[in-house]
Amino acid sequence: MSPASKPVEVRVEDRLLKLSNLDKVLWPEAGFRKGQMIEYYTKIAPALLPHLKGRPLTLKRYPDGVDGMMFYEKNCPKHRPPWVKTAKVWSHGNNRDMFYCLVEDLPTLVWLGQLGTIELHTSLSLARALPQPRMLVFDLDPGPPATIVECCQVAIWLQEWFAGHKLKSYCKTSGSKGLQLYVPLNNPSVDYALTKKISKGLAQKLEREKPDHVVHMQRKTLREGKVLIDWSQNDQYKTTVSVYSLRARALPTVSTPVTWEEVEQCLQEGDPNLLVFDWETVLSRFQGQGDLFEPVLKLRQRLPDAV
Known part of the structure; x- marks a missing residue:
């Protein structure tokens, strides 16, 4: 278990985010830490963000790393910052509207990393035209x-x-x-x-x-x-x-x-x-x-x- 690091405040574009547990090892075999994961997503963002933008996103979260418990999250967390955008999608299985996260910018991507979101799973459609596969x-x-x-x-x-x-x-x-x-x-x-x-x-x-x-x-x-x-x-x-x-x-x-x-x-x-x-x-x-x-x-x- 890696030592707990103190939370830090970082400015990402025009947003202020609080990041915590950056020293937590998420990939034990590689010693790859949460802070390194967020750094990767920040550096690859120019390529990644266009593929996420406008698409309902399902989060695959591993708060304790790849060997720990995993859960899918379709509804964007209620404690999300007010600037994180969502897409309303009707769920036949749940018989109600679901509100998926939309990753429209780098601050949202970094915030998802802070949640322990390792994998990003997107719809083949844009939220504005769900019946149309791209x-x-x-x-x-x-x-x-x-x-x-x-x-x-x-x-x-x-x-x-x-x-x-x-x-x-x-x-x-x-x-x-x-x-x-x-x-x-x-x-x-x-x-x-x-x-x-x-x-x-x-x-x-x-x-x-x-x-x-x-x-x-x-x-x-x-x-x-x-x-x-x-x-x-x-x-x-x-x-x-x-x-x-x-x-x-x-x-x-x-x-x-x-x-x-x-x-x-x-x-x-x-x-x-x-x-x-x-x-x-x-x-x-x-x-x-x-x-x-x-x-x-x-x-x-x-x-x-x-x-």
Whole structure:
């Protein structure tokens, strides 16, 4: 247990925040502390904030670190500062309105870090247009002994199908053990009925064509040595871990955008470690390459009507 540090007041842009327990170790294996987590989010903010802005955010909080108790928080905490913005979203499961946090600026991001929010999970929609997905997403999840290497092969098969329909797609690591493929849409004519139809149809198509490599159903008994193409993320009421979010793994790894050349290299060399990135590496990559995921926010594309 790290020694308790005294609370400090810091000015973040035009806001004054009180930060406490900055010496608390949140990743014991790495000795990575709360203050370092907040520093990472502050430095990556120029890349991260555009991907959070306007999107209902689910907090994944670990107040005692990655080995401690975790809880999801959909309703923005009632003790939030008055300047933290929220989005009202009707919850069918709870039969009431929920008020999600919106991360519109750096002070809000730092405040979330103070709460022990390690992971940031966003809607695929903007709060102002919830029925409209801004992107189609596949979460590629390997069933042991498969690894991210096998996910790279499946991602390439998906990328080839989209390229054949004149659509660009982009990859990021999950920051855990898998890979995620995003197809930017940013098109008001696209709804979740269509993204779900295309994503499920394509997952089923690949399962038929590559039955030894791909499965589209969640059942664990079907997944050994295969890659689950999780198409079900394409839903108005689900969230996906944000690009540049830290993950609550043994080490402070990050959901990191990667190039298709990197995906192909990982597949060719068969080395899953090629697509593992910690916070320092991600900051260095951003400084050198900029935001590889920026097109996901801006590129307008139209899906075909069927697979």
